[in-house]
Amino acid sequence: MIWVDTLLQGILLGGLYALFASGLSLVFGIMRLVNLAHGDLIVMAAYLILVLVTLLGLSPFVAVLTAMPVMFGIGWGLQKFLLNRTLEDDILPPLLVTFGLSIALQNALLEGFSADSQRLPTNALTTASVDVGPIALGVMPLLTFASAVLVIVGLNQLFYRTELGRAFRATSDDATTASLMGIKPANIFATATGIALVIVTIAALYLGLRANFDPNIGPARLIYAFEAVIIGGLGSLWGTLLGGIIIGVAQTVGAAINPEWQILAGHVAFLIVLLVRPRGLFPRAND
Amino acid sequence: MSYTVTTQTSASRVAAIAGAIGIVVLIALPFFAGRGTIQDMFFILTMLVLAQFWNLLAGYGGLVSIGQQAFVGMGAYAMFGVVILMGFDPVPSILLGGVAALIVAVPTAFFAFRLNGAYFAIGTWVIAEVVRLLVAQWKTLGGGTGTSLPRDATRDMWFVELIQDMLGVRSAAARDILAYWLALILALATIGGIYWLLRTRRGLALAAVRDNTEAAKSVGVDAGRMKWIVFLTSAFGTGLAGALIYMQKARISPDAAFSVTDWTAYVIFIVVIGGIGTIEGPILGVLVFFALQSLLADFGSWYLMTLGVLAIVIMLVAPRGLWGLVSERTGLHLFPIRRTLSGGKLTSSED
Amino acid sequence: MALLQTQGLVAHYGDFQALFGVDIALNEAETVAIIGANGAGKTTLMRSIAGVLRNAAQAVTYDGTPIGAHPADEIMAQGVAMVPEGRKLFPSLSVEENLLIGTYGRKVEGHWNLNTVYDLFPILGERRHNPGTALSGGQQQMVAIGRALMSNPRVLLCDEISLGLAPVVIKDIYKAIPQIKAAGASMIVVEQDIAQAMAVADRVYCMMEGRVTLSGTPDTLSRDDIHNAYFGASH
Numbered sequence: 001m002i003w004v005d006t007l008l009q010g011i012l013l014g015g016l017y018a019l020f021a022s023g024l025s026l027v028f029g030i031m032r033l034v035n036l037a038h039g040d041l042i043v044m045a046a047y048l049i050l051v052l053v054t055l056l057g058l059s060p061f062v063a064v065l066t067a068m069p070v071m072f073g074i075g076w077g078l079q080k081f082l083l084n085r086t087l088e089d090d091i092l093p094p095l096l097v098t099f100g101l102s103i104a105l106q107n108a109l110l111e112g113f114s115a116d117s118q119r120l121p122t123n124a125l126t127t128a129s130v131d132v133g134p135i136a137l138g139v140m141p142l143l144t145f146a147s148a149v150l151v152i153v154g155l156n157q158l159f160y161r162t163e164l165g166r167a168f169r170a171t172s173d174d175a176t177t178a179s180l181m182g183i184k185p186a187n188i189f190a191t192a193t194g195i196a197l198v199i200v201t202i203a204a205l206y207l208g209l210r211a212n213f214d215p216n217i218g219p220a221r222l223i224y225a226f227e228a229v230i231i232g233g234l235g236s237l238w239g240t241l242l243g244g245i246i247i248g249v250a251q252t253v254g255a256a257i258n259p260e261w262q263i264l265a266g267h268v269a270f271l272i273v274l275l276v277r278p279r280g281l282f283p284r285a286n287d
Numbered sequence: 288m289s290y291t292v293t294t295q296t297s298a299s300r301v302a303a304i305a306g307a308i309g310i311v312v313l314i315a316l317p318f319f320a321g322r323g324t325i326q327d328m329f330f331i332l333t334m335l336v337l338a339q340f341w342n343l344l345a346g347y348g349g350l351v352s353i354g355q356q357a358f359v360g361m362g363a364y365a366m367f368g369v370v371i372l373m374g375f376d377p378v379p380s381i382l383l384g385g386v387a388a389l390i391v392a393v394p395t396a397f398f399a400f401r402l403n404g405a406y407f408a409i410g411t412w413v414i415a416e417v418v419r420l421l422v423a424q425w426k427t428l429g430g431g432t433g434t435s436l437p438r439d440a441t442r443d444m445w446f447v448e449l450i451q452d453m454l455g456v457r458s459a460a461a462r463d464i465l466a467y468w469l470a471l472i473l474a475l476a477t478i479g480g481i482y483w484l485l486r487t488r489r490g491l492a493l494a495a496v497r498d499n500t501e502a503a504k505s506v507g508v509d510a511g512r513m514k515w516i517v518f519l520t521s522a523f524g525t526g527l528a529g530a531l532i533y534m535q536k537a538r539i540s541p542d543a544a545f546s547v548t549d550w551t552a553y554v555i556f557i558v559v560i561g562g563i564g565t566i567e568g569p570i571l572g573v574l575v576f577f578a579l580q581s582l583l584a585d586f587g588s589w590y591l592m593t594l595g596v597l598a599i600v601i602m603l604v605a606p607r608g609l610w611g612l613v614s615e616r617t618g619l620h621l622f623p624i625r626r627t628l629s630g631g632k633l634t635s636s637e638d
Numbered sequence: 639m640a641l642l643q644t645q646g647l648v649a650h651y652g653d654f655q656a657l658f659g660v661d662i663a664l665n666e667a668e669t670v671a672i673i674g675a676n677g678a679g680k681t682t683l684m685r686s687i688a689g690v691l692r693n694a695a696q697a698v699t700y701d702g703t704p705i706g707a708h709p710a711d712e713i714m715a716q717g718v719a720m721v722p723e724g725r726k727l728f729p730s731l732s733v734e735e736n737l738l739i740g741t742y743g744r745k746v747e748g749h750w751n752l753n754t755v756y757d758l759f760p761i762l763g764e765r766r767h768n769p770g771t772a773l774s775g776g777q778q779q780m781v782a783i784g785r786a787l788m789s790n791p792r793v794l795l796c797d798e799i800s801l802g803l804a805p806v807v808i809k810d811i812y813k814a815i816p817q818i819k820a821a822g823a824s825m826i827v828v829e830q831d832i833a834q835a836m837a838v839a840d841r842v843y844c845m846m847e848g849r850v851t852l853s854g855t856p857d858t859l860s861r862d863d864i865h866n867a868y869f870g871a872s873h
Contacts, residue, residue, distance in 0.1 A: 034405030036353075085603055091404040095351050096559055096602045103552055104595030107588035163742060169730040170739050177726040179710040180688055180719075181739050182789065219547065223416065226409045230402070264420040267413055271398055274410075278401040 005135050006256045007249060012137065014228075014248030015145030016210070018241040019203035020221050021228035022151055023196030029235035030172045030192045031087060033094050037102040039222030041197060044105060045071055045204035046213050050118055060120045064205040068198045075197030080190040087189070102218065109215035120208035144206040148244070151199055152237045158195075168192060220263075227270040233280030242281060246273070302621040313471055317454060317464040325460075325467045329535060331577050332470035336528040337550065338557040338569035339477045340521040345555075346564035347485065347493050348517035351404075354411030355525050355551045357395065357418045358388035360544035362526030363533035364422050370440050372427065377436065378445040381469070381530040388526020389519055391418060396518045400511075412547065419545035433540025441537055466535035473531060477524055478622075482566055484520075485624050493517065494624075548591070559598045562608025566622040571610045639702065641666045641824055642687070642718070642793050647697045647706075649682050649848075656682040658848045662826075664793065669815070669825040671839035673832050675868060678845040680828045681723050684797045687826075688720040689713040700793070715744065719791035723798045723828075725782040727770035734766040736781050740788030748790030749821040755784040758814055776807035783811070787818065794823045800831050812838060832864060844868055 024038050035041075045067060052063035082101075086093040122140075129136040159165040167188055171178040175185040207213055207221070227247050232239025247266045254265020273281070317325055337355065344350045365387030369375040375383070395414045402410040423431040442458060450461040484490050493513055529550070533539050543549070553576065561572020576594075583590040605612055614620060640663035649657040657679050664670050672680050685691045687698055689710035697706035705713055714720075719740070727736050737755060756763035759780040765773060770781050779799055786794055800808040808831070815838050819825065829835035835842065836856040844852040844867035852859070852867035 034409070036405075036408070082599070082603075091349070092345065092351065092563065093602050093606060095405055095408055096555065097599050099353070099552070099555060100559075100595040100598035100602070102595070103548070104592045104599070107590075107592040107595065110588040111592065163738070166731060166735050166739055167742050169735075170728040170742075173728040173730050174726060176690060176710075177722060177728070178739075180690065180714060180722060180726075181742055181785065182711050182714040182744065183739070183742050184709070184711045219412075223409065223413055226406070227413065230406065260424065264417065267417045267420070270413060271417070274398055274401055 002256075006252050008135060008137060009141065010249030010252035011245050012141035012145045012248070013252060014241070014245030015141070015148035016203070016206055016244070017224045017228050017247050018148040018244030019144065019151060019199065019206060020225035021232075021240045021244055022148070022155065022237060023199040023203070024222075024225045025229045025232070025235065025237060025240045026155060026199070027193055027196045028229065030168050031189050033083060033087065034098070034226075035083070035193075035196075036095065036098040036222065037105055037218075038200070038225060039220065040102050040105040040109070040218035041071075041075075042200050042204050042207060042221050043213060043215060043218040044109060045197070045201045046120070046208040047109060047113055047118070047215075049201070049204060049208060050120060053120060059123075060205060060209060064201060067201050067204075071197040071201045072194040075200075076190045076194035078197075079193035080186060083193065084186050084189055102222075106215050106218060113215060115214055115216065117212035117214040118208070119212050120205070122209060126209055140206070140210055144210070147202055147206065148241060151202060152241055155195075155199075155237055164191070224266065227266065230280055231270060231273045233282035233284060235284045236280070236282040239280060239282035296620055296623050298619050299621055299623050306621075310475065314468075317450075317467065322456075322460050322463055325463050327577070329463065329467045329470050331573055332467070332474045333528050333532050334553065334557060334576065335569060335573045336470070336474050336477050337525060337554045338561070338573055339474075339481055339566070340524045340528075341551075341554045342558045342563060342566075342569050343481055343484075343517055344521045346558065346568075347490075348514060350514060350518060351408045352399075352411040352518075352521075353408045353547065353551050353555075354395070354399075354413075354415035355521075355554060356545045356547050356549070357391060357411070357415035358522045358525035359529030359532070359550040360415075360422065360541070361391045361418060362388045362529030363539055363544045364425075364428065365526075366530035366534060367428060367434065367436065367539055370436060371434070374440075376443075376445050377440060377534045378465075378469070381527055381534060384530025385523045385527035388529065389523045392519050392522030395522070396515060400514065400518075415545060415547070419541050422545070423541040429540070431541060433538065433543070435539075436534075436537040462537075463535065466531065469531055469534075473524075473527060478566060478570075482622050482624075485566075489513070489516070490624070552591075553594075556594045556598050558608075560601055560608055562610030564607070565610050565614075567614070567620075568608050568610040571613075572608065575609065640664060640699075641668075642698070642700045642826075644683070644687065644698050645696060647683070647686055647693060649679070649686050649691055649693070656848055657686065660845075660848070660850055662843050662850060662853075664824055664826055667819070667822070667824055668840045669819060669827060669838055671835035671842045672826060672828045672845060673830070673835050673842060673864070673868065674845035675830070677847075679848040680845055681797055682848075683845070684720065684723070684795050684826070684828055687713075688718065688795055714789065714791075717789075717792040718795065719786040719789050719793070720795040721779075721782045721786045721797060721799055723801065725775075725778045727778055727781055727785075729769065729771045731770055732767050733762055733770050733773065733781055736770040737762070737784050737788050740785040744789070746788070746790045750787040750790050752788075755787060758787075758817060759784060774807075776803050776810065779803065779807075779811055780814075783814065783818075787823075791823055794818065794825045796825060796827045798828055798830065800829065800834060808834065832868070846870060 020042060024035065027033055027035055048067045048070065049060060049063045052058050052066050053060055058066065082097065083094065086097050126140050128139045130139060159168060167183050170181065171183055171185050171188045179185055224247055228240050228243035231243030231246055246269055250269035251262045251266040255262035316328065341355055344352050362384035366377065366380045366384040369380045369383050370377050395411065398414060399407050399410040428434050441462060444462065446465050447458060447461045450464050451458060454464065533544060557572035557576045558569050560575055561570065562568025583593060601608055643663040645661055647657055647660040648655065660683055672683065674680050686693055689708055693706035695704040695707040700716060700718060705716065728739065731739065737752060761777055762780055762784060770778065773781065783799065799811060812834060827835060827838060839856055841855050842853065842859060843850050844864060846867060852863060
């Protein structure tokens, strides 16, 4: 029974990783850009929520709603004024610019908030658990997982049911022809990154509610997100959820065997998938 | 009529003479400089080696690795391992550090080459994390908290007594001087070796692969093989540098030896600021980096923030870095790689 | 004054100059054909007008305003739509989505909408939910034309719409042109197929090596004139 419990905890943890990864997957899917500052942006969003909670006395769940439009604006501006200028054929500029951004952001957060770890305030609800037969599942992990599923359903709706989604797909296919159709690729990319940072804000809420965070944990979140995206197959959102679950399960199983093996087990699972299915579990046909 | 194909420029001849004088000064430095200067120069030289190898990877090979700390850490830990467990002398063990990094590089390349571009970058990072986590499990070398080189191993290190007698310094200072000279040899060999590599046919092929993989294939360059050569060479050199750095530090821990900031972020900033894809760039970059560090180190995180922002600005406004600006303005090439044809006038028909 | 005109239009690809001072004009309700061999600069001219290649502001004038320096999306929003060479359908979009993308971000009024486009090309209505790229070449060309029409443009630029298609299919597509004209669009049609171009055009420009070498109405141009302008006098 303990193994069923471990497995379930792992699946729920996968929801958190899928939340980390969805924004990365979205941005990669539309503009083939890998943002190395993605993890640090998650941590930045967590601090933004924390500031709103402490300064305005908001509940974290209200604060996250306030933080979303702010993060959307930051993402929009970041893409429009900085990252769009790196989108050429050369792979070096986007990598090195986002890497520079990652280091700058980490240290800005260190300067602003010190290296002390922080946590968003929890209440009875967030620490509660529900009993499913003999197994107790935390309300927080369940909420996280449900949010991940909702985010992915929402993104799929956006992609396949809306005019903006059509423009996303068209621009991703061929930005030049899209501009002949009256689409501004620069704005489409900016909007995509804005939406990615809204998802990042949701991820940050659960990051901050579930555990301590400090300015240095961004890169590790980037790595988990990246592993989930690669396992799932580039650009496939449901694949990304599955990738998150695989990392989550590997980590909880690893931790159950030896607590020091938690992170290692996740990485090893990633390498095994890379070995057997280099293009991920659900590769997109035209990549 | 005879023609000669040459890569020399007059600036490069002047530079060669100035370089020779500079090298003599650097060799003689411990005879007149204080211990602080020697330590600074050791830092500059080892960072220069790391930067040259990262530049070989990214600037010439198009392989942006964020996992170079795997090879620094592996080289250092292998050196500590053979010294502590097998009683080897640290100096020759540096070579074993390089070999250990080379061995780790084989499976790393096997995995990472399955990923393209940006994903290659993060892939190398993941593998570096795996190596770090595995090494942290190595309890005889202190596990997660690390360990120190045994006192007798550092005291009886090769050449230390000789340097003590020759320069009349204490053992600790003699160890720094030894480390400095080794770093100087490594740096000169690295620059010379990379310069040589780039001037061979293989080096030309490398430039072809970087500029266009498809086109390079069509003229018969095996892009896959070139990637392997570049990746393994860089891993070996980075491993040597790692072992040397930790021979001088004499104390190691997984978090320090596998630090992405110290061994990859700094190195990337040095290359980007100095000028990617040139041999001169990392040399200029490491000097700027050291100057910035001396000026701003007291400001802690402001310093790294400045470096990050500087790298972004340079990448956007001057992607060939400071050296790119210099050589654009002056046409200066200290390590010319481009071949120029000289001799008589070219005519369409010759008798 | 012409609805759309170019003046001294030049274009470069790196060091290679593709256009050397091209002057053409399109009047309201007119159809102009541009003919010429491969590499004459026809597609470059279309891309310059559509804003894919940027020019000096005064090099292209539309409805009295200089648009040479405007980006493609703004030129499209002002009423100049293009059917690009090679059709360029979006592979991730269905036939209907490809058509709808032509109205992105705007409310457009006029004759053309999904229903009228499906009336023009009934096969597209039948295959509206297929991926655009699953269609035959001729049907894809219909989607590309319909996609441009959806914005109800005043000027429609058609680049090599018969390229790579069987003669019977070309006939089908050209059958639509009178209806497009009747609905009010002025057109520039780039063609290698001289006969086809002559049949639909009010006026013809012939290009060679980046320059306009001949212009006139189809009935005033002799076969020899065109042959010389097309291939150069030395042939």
